[in-house]
Amino acid sequence: MLNKKLQIVSRHVIKQRLGHKAWRCQSTIPAASQSYMHHIGKEPLAYRNVGQQLELAASQFGSTEAIVSCHEAKRYTFRSLLAEVDRVAAGLLKLGLQRGDAVGIWAPNYIQWYLSMMGAARAGLTSVGINPAFQGPEMEYCLKKVDIKAILATESFKTQNYYEIVRDICPEMADSEAGKIRSDKFPHLRAVIIDSKQSLKGALRFDELLDLSNASEQEEITKLQREIQPESPCNVQFTSGTTGNPKAAVLSHYNFVNNGIHVGSRNELDGERICVQVPLFHAFGVGITIMAAMSKGATLVLPSAGFSPKDSLQAIVEEKCTVIHGTPTMYVDLVVAQRKEQLPLGKIKKAITGGAPVSPQLILDVKQVLGVEAMHSVYGLTESTAVIFQSLPGEEDDRVLHSVGHLTDHIEAKIIDEKGCVVPLGQPGELCVRGYLTMLGYHGDEEKTREIISADNWMRTGDQFVMEADGYGRIVGRLKEMVIRGGENIFPKEVEDFINTHPQVVETHVIGVPDERLGEELCAFVRLHHDVDPKTFTKESLREYAKGKIAHFKVPRYVVPVDAFPKTTSGKIQKFKLLKKFEDSFHTQKSKSQSQAVRA
Template identity: 50%
Template sequence: MVYLLEYMYYNDYLYTLVYYFRRLGKPFLSILRNKLFSRRYHKLSYIHNPGTEPLKYKTVGSLLQETANKFSDRLAIIAREQDQKLSFREVLYQADRLAAGLRRIGLVPGDRVGIWAPNLVEWYLTYMACARGGYVLVNINPAYQPLELEYCVNKVGVKCLISPHTFKKQNYYQILSELSPELASSGPGKLKSKRMPSLQHVITISDDNLRGTYKYNDIVDYASSSIIEVIQSTQSKMEPDQACHIQFTSGTTGQPKAVIQTHFQLTNNSYFIGKRNELDRKHHNVCVQVPFFHAFGTVVTIGCATNHGATLVVPSPGYEPDKSLDAIRDEKCSIIYGTPTMYIDLITRQKERNEDISLEIAVSGGSSCSPHLFHEMKNILGVRKVKSVFGLTEATAVVFQSLYDDEEYEATSTVGYLSDHLEAKLIDEEGQSVPLGCPGELCVRGYCTTLGYYDDDQKTQELIGAYKWLKTGDQFMFEENGYGRIVGRLKEMIIRGGENIFPKEIEDCLNTHPDILEAHVIGIPHERLGEEVCACVKVLNESITLDNIRKYCKGKLAHFKIPSALRIVDSFPKTASGKIQKYQLLNSLKN
């Protein structure tokens, strides 16, 4: 008996059994555990990775300066559709001119500059200019519609907004004019908007003369040598602990929350991500499929390339798999970034086109990479290594990531190893650490956790407790070797093709439909996208169709949030307290 108990304990079986019985109200097993076994055998789900290199105390602006000095003539970005190529030296020069032009029209360090645009070279330069000028860059999803944009601008007090005139079906100037009819009668920089009172300057990435706006190129031309010298001389006075970015992320309430990221967090997180992605081993051309506005774009893409001197190849302003294949072939890309959905699309097109390509590394994030997709990426795209990244905006970008020599299991069944200089633990509903091998909510602590949500102390306190542990809302399990596995999501978030979608916002929109009595939104499995948005509704008029729903949501929600599946129900499963049981709703749809 003693040998059996000892074997069970050494292999974590007994401790796990004790844990679950304790949760069921069996305290005598806790006494048994304490009597039979000493504390030294107690293994909790806790990991600490101290790293092998120290953190660097520098700003994004000084990082760009260092990289421009080191890799002066190396191409920093190739924007294929815009037919533009810029070296790191040219990026620094253009960034300082844009920063000086913004200073010339009245912006000062600390002002919030919103960028509402797809993957244009001007997006990239605005990122760098804000870092050099001390402005706080506010990343806004280019698919956002009027009410979504209005909320973001007002939430953080955006003073200057930069956007194109149009892109695809999105007319940015028209949306701005709808929100601020005063724009048409305002001089550039003189906007006084009733609905967005903080917004004074609108800059359009366009050659069109649009009333009330500056042209992007004119702002660059406003730079004088004296103001450029001021921008350059203030670099040493900027503190790395100052805010650099504000990125929006939604919560289960449906209202976007504004995550503050510092220069220190951005420069260091992107440095260590780049090392894991092997950008430090040689020069790489990186095919960029992910949007710049997302943490995958700003940190994993732009930040890593700036740290390690990689060249970003932007196939097109918006994601198009055929143009990605063209870019990989023509620019000899050795690394590619994307979500699993993007890789599925790329594989489909490559099977038809059979281009002569050979990728060394594919970095996948946003959702898990299946073993089948892993093999397809290797066999069809010629990828030598597939690497996973896992993280969240509140932790700057990445907290778990593949190591250099990971095998297929680590790349497909785990999210990788904990990032350098971070701690991670798993807790139960009561906030207690769970035993190794048991599922629990992932909490992380370290340099990269956000300063907080902008102007939202309550939500910040809910996110980060007194001991500085950030609660991710994701359910994890740890392996003994330090790798992490996602078990599920504690939150109701839907991940559709790498886009994070929160049901409450869609439900609020659907509940305003005159023929809908009650609406609840869930994610349903989808082969290509991972999950798809399904609206479950009780209706007054049973003739309502998915097409009706989609037309109603158009212009109110970003396109990726609009439901693509509809289920009409007679009632919703509820708890005794009246809360909707969404898992039961999902199960009922499967049956």
């Protein structure tokens, strides 16, 4: 069970487990000039679990719509949602799952995802968000990493058939009784629940899960809530690391509930209707969207299973959405679609964005083309339950452009240099944070947990940051080699390790390169075996090789064969020179294209 294996049920236990000295530094900077702030909020922190938060929402906003799925033609009020969630919770416990067990949720934006996550929380289980783009090997890693005991998935989406992928990596399932899987490869896996109308060998249909329990067993779920401690694990988010393998960040009920309350308050979501373009499995979806909406009685509107700008526009019109959630890339596509469709969007109060910086032109387009009154930004990490800094109500556009927002309530933040000393206000350094939002730790990886969280609970973000005296902050660079492609966090090492499995490849190094639409794209520099014709190794051939092995968004857009890599005298690859090589090549190609256009 996750909560036993982690052995973390409170922040005190984190201290005991880390057991190393906190970063300390004797600073000569006057306290008032230090890059340190503790933003004490007006609204107190809440001590309750996610299930109790849902009960509170049902009592406060009972007849208000909690979620609407346009593509499924389904609607739930907060009151009816709670009843359905408890059917899921009771069904999972009836299958033999126990408190703390991990439940993988593998699906795009269907109502089933929401019901499954809330059902797991109400049952005292730990939901595990799995990227719906993951292929078999990636799913296999997730199953083993956190000992997933049950998988809840939709049957298929686009080219993905989730049932077939699970069956292929766990062939024993096809010969097992539903809910009683026995696999040597996955000893913890017991049940696979598929949202399907047809019976699938070894799997339980989602409708069957709902019907497993009786009314008395569902009533027991309400009594169970007082036993689920707010500090206990609630959710696992996979986040990539420099080792190439995703780390499993464990978040608590306390993280989720308070993050939702303070994001919801800062963005004034009371009673709003939110067009949800972000994936629910992601930190943006589960923390900034689901929990914030629940805390303020806001309605979530799911336009489509996967992002579709045309469906989003239609949903905004038909469901009278007043708020939009999305990454900058999504807003770029939404603007393009609206210029074509010219739909009467109505009054949209705000567009909330995160995951990448926004450009001045995008803010202008969102306001002029979509008719949005204000754009709000949020900044945070998966490990910080999604939000550390966020926009204040009524702030000017200039703030969104030149900062990531104001420090959120009840959070401490400081900027330190390489020695751990706090730097003066306005000077860059690494951002560290402390407060209710800090994850419990990385599951099964105490060493990595110690690297990011000190004994006195300061969490290092790895971002180069500047803090101003008024509490606003801005990113000036990254300490980690992370690429943010359209809101998706990608670490080059994972992609490099994959490409290096190609039989034609000797060595690979991947960098992030600028992209007007996605913010960043991947470029792979590859050294091939001497007998390989470089012309045969292309982005198309690499994409074909990657099918079924790695998520599509991790496949580089640019592939550049090289004879050798620039290195330091100590043998380290100089990636900044690779970026220069790409930029020189890009500008040369662009100049040729412009020259040819002029001659034509």
